[in-house]
């Protein structure tokens with residue numbers, strides 16, 4: 206299922222945020238959105254999810270404009286996974302995930318065997334079945350992020366939008382969550398995520414868009430766009446990008462963190 210954004214402009218009042226944003230995310234693609242704080246990544250997601258109106262341009266899912274779809278139709282097509290947050294109610298993990306099936310059952314019927322099986326399958330897929338009877342406020346941030354992903358999976362929407370899925374997670378949980386995100390894309394889901402980590406973006410994404418000052422300043426495969434110039438333009442950081450393992454990995458090193466003489470010694474022998 207493809208999602209296509211064409212010439213999108215959005216402003217909060219007089220404050221222009223998104224300026225002529227165009228990109229496509231195809232079936233089975235993990236597209237990452239990079240950009241500094243406050244650049245408009247969440248605003249872009251809110252436009253796609255129809256939580257914000259009043260934008261100019263087109264947002265299409267499989268060539269149908271999202272404005273022509275009802276909220277129910279949108280929920281069947283797109284699942285949103287917000288940044289991990291502390292839940293207001295201590296629902297069990299099982300119940301929290303079960304809530305994702307509400308798109309498939311009518312308002313007056315209760316979830317049946319099919320929905321319960323869906324929940325069991327999603328918990329198993331994300332390797333969190335052992336947590337199913339725990340309260341959502343009694344699990345870790347990383348586990349909670351996986352619970353939110355399981356809830357999105359049972360919604361059975363083929364497009365997943367994740368707002369900084371690894372925010373506040375330790376390194377191990379970041380890798381676990383991103384590995385699951387990547388595996389969902391490999392299974393044919395169309396996945397769009399925002400992120401603040403360029404190295405991980407390089408490692409896990411199929412495509413990247415980089416936004417600065419409301420405009421796309423980089424769009425393509427990670428290999429094409431992950432450069433020192435991009436890091437300078439996005440974050441105003443002078444960096445050295447090192448390529449490892451036949452360019453399967455790139456690591457960004459801020460030059461200011463390396464002592465001058467050590468820096469020269471280290472890189473003159475490469």
Ligand SMILES: Nc1ncnc2c1ncn2[C@@H]1O[C@H](COP(=O)(O)OP(=O)(O)OP(=O)(O)O)[C@@H](O)[C@H]1O
Nearest residue numbers: 217220222240241242243244245246247248249399
């Ligand atoms: N409801 C709102 N009304 C007015 N301005 C807003 C509103 N929501 C966000 N903004 C502003 O719009 C800009 C973009 O915000 P947005 O949350 O989309 O950025 P972001 O790229 O997701 O940031 P971050 O990486 O920090 O999460 C910011 O300057 C923010 O202050």
